[in-house]
Amino acid sequence: KAGVTQTxxxxxxxxxxxxxxxxxxxxxxxxxxxxxQTPGQGLQFLFEYFSETQRNKGNFPGRFSGRQFSNSRSExxxxxxxxxxxxxxxxxxxILQGGGELFFGEGSRLTVL
Amino acid sequence: QQQVKQSPQSLIVQKGGISIINCAYENTAFDxxxxxxxxxxxxxxxLIAIRxxxxxxxxxxxxxxxxxxxxxFSLHIMDSQPGDSATYFCAATPQTGANNLFFGTGTxxxxxx
Numbered sequence: 001k002a003g004v005t006q007t008x009x010x011x012x013x014x015x016x017x018x019x020x021x022x023x024x025x026x027x028x029x030x031x032x033x034x035x036x037q038t039p040g041q042g043l044q045f046l047f048e049y050f051s052e053t054q055r056n057k058g059n060f061p062g063r064f065s066g067r068q069f070s071n072s073r074s075e076x077x078x079x080x081x082x083x084x085x086x087x088x089x090x091x092x093x094x095i096l097q098g099g100g101e102l103f104f105g106e107g108s109r110l111t112v113l
Numbered sequence: 114q115q116q117v118k119q120s121p122q123s124l125i126v127q128k129g130g131i132s133i134i135n136c137a138y139e140n141t142a143f144d145x146x147x148x149x150x151x152x153x154x155x156x157x158x159x160l161i162a163i164r165x166x167x168x169x170x171x172x173x174x175x176x177x178x179x180x181x182x183x184x185x186f187s188l189h190i191m192d193s194q195p196g197d198s199a200t201y202f203c204a205a206t207p208q209t210g211a212n213n214l215f216f217g218t219g220t221x222x223x224x225x226x
Contacts, residue, residue: 004156033212043157043202043216056213090156094212101147102212104156 002026004105006091012111018079021108025072025093031055032074033102034066037088046089049074050097078110086112116140117205119217126224132190134220136203139184143205147214148177148188151200160201161188193224 005024013019025032025058045058049068064110066076078085088109092102119136126132136146149157149165163170163177163186170177176189190197200221202213 031212035216043214045213045215048212058213073157092156092212094204097212098211101159101162102157102214104149104158106154106156 004091004093004103006089006108008108009106010064010111012113013081014113015081015083017081017090017109018077019081020077021073021089021091021110023074023076023091023093023105025074025091026066026095026103029093029103031094031097032068032072033092033094033105034074034076035090035092036060037090037107038086039078043090046076055097081112083112086110114205116215117201117203117217119220121220122218123221124195124223126222128193128195128224128226130193130224132188132197132224134188134201134203134222135185136187136205136217137185138195138205138215139196140205140215141184142207143215145206146177146186147204148175149202149204149216151202151219157202174210175196190222193222193226195226198222198224 007022031050034046047057049076052068065081068074088107092104094100147162148160150160151157174191179186200219203217206214
């Protein structure tokens with residue numbers, strides 16, 4: 001069974017640009033959540049989607065957005081990039097709506113110059 | 114505000130020794146407490162999890178001890194091996210909520226041969 005797939009794995013952007021990251025969950029998993037990982041702040045929850053609906057959102061500015069498609073694949077978008085957005089963005093899928101095991105992908109490493 | 118506090122930040126243990134990582138939380142709504150293991154270049158992977166109706170859970174060499182009254186939980190790795198060298202994260206979430214994990218800041222474990 002394939003794991004969580006994230007693309008691209010690495011990308012470099014400049015300040016002011018926008019970026020879109022993609023996540024394909026494990027087959028059958030309808031919950032997709034996104035986390036930002038940085039050395040300073042650790043792992044922080046961005047948002048979660050279940051059956052195309054955003055169920056929860058973390059404490060991030062509106063520049064961070066996401067969506068989920070009918071096939072459970074998800075994308076997150078960051079607009080007007082800032083240097084502080086440089087991070088590893090992790091996607092996780094789960095078969096449950098809450099309190100279950102999260103399966104993480106290997107992440108998309110974003111560098112903002 | 115860090116909702117889950119984790120210590121120590123780093124830990125060096127001899128092969129065969131016991132590794133102990135501690136976490137504490139304040140939010141009494143938390144009732145699912147997983148531990149994740151992360152190797153460099155990989156996403157976190159669930160190691161073991163506990164719900165507050167039990168005080169201890171053991172899976173192989175890994176044990177979670179949970180103290181509900183003190184709002185503390187810890188991970189014990191018995192007979193630590195060099196292959197256990199990784200970063201460990203505790204986390205907490207309301208079981209009935211979304212897949213919104215509040216992570217600790219992580220402990221980098223190094224097991225010396």
